Amino acid sequence: MGRLNLIKGPDILLKAYIRLSLEFPNLHLVFAGPDEGLGDQLRKKIKEESLENRIHLIGYIEGYDKVGAYTGAEFLVVPSRREAMSIVALEAGACGTPVILSTECGFDEVKEVGCKVVQPNAEELYNGMNSMLSSSKSLKALGNDLRNLILERYTWKKSAEQYLKFLP
Numbered sequence: 001m002g003r004l005n006l007i008k009g010p011d012i013l014l015k016a017y018i019r020l021s022l023e024f025p026n027l028h029l030v031f032a033g034p035d036e037g038l039g040d041q042l043r044k045k046i047k048e049e050s051l052e053n054r055i056h057l058i059g060y061i062e063g064y065d066k067v068g069a070y071t072g073a074e075f076l077v078v079p080s081r082r083e084a085m086s087i088v089a090l091e092a093g094a095c096g097t098p099v100i101l102s103t104e105c106g107f108d109e110v111k112e113v114g115c116k117v118v119q120p121n122a123e124e125l126y127n128g129m130n131s132m133l134s135s136s137k138s139l140k141a142l143g144n145d146l147r148n149l150i151l152e153r154y155t156w157k158k159s160a161e162q163y164l165k166f167l168p
Contacts, residue, residue, distance in 0.1 A: 009079030016125035070095035098142035113145035
């Protein structure tokens, strides 16, 4: 989930996935988000690697389609090069989908429940995805733990309570 924009790191994710695809032949990659300049470059690389049947660029989605994408995913990868706080990680977690985030996503708390936080480069992303797919803890359990963390700390009510603490 995210714009196909250099800052969001889809090129990094593609590079990591290409390597991972050799070890996990049934794993698909879905890019969901508007094209902001990298779509053609990604499509070219996908074609060069003959992965058109396993990598899908579906464009922008919202509402129930977005929820369906989160709940249907094994996990969400957010390889951003820079980001204040990853809203899509919160959304995915609220849907019970585990996440792998770059260190630039501003949401390191996911490590508390076994999700991954890695440097925004292909090697680290590959290692994070491989580790998550090979984990002794099920992806469903990771997702449930992340959902509980989000419900405990990141609902609108919890956020409002935190802001109210700053008022005189």
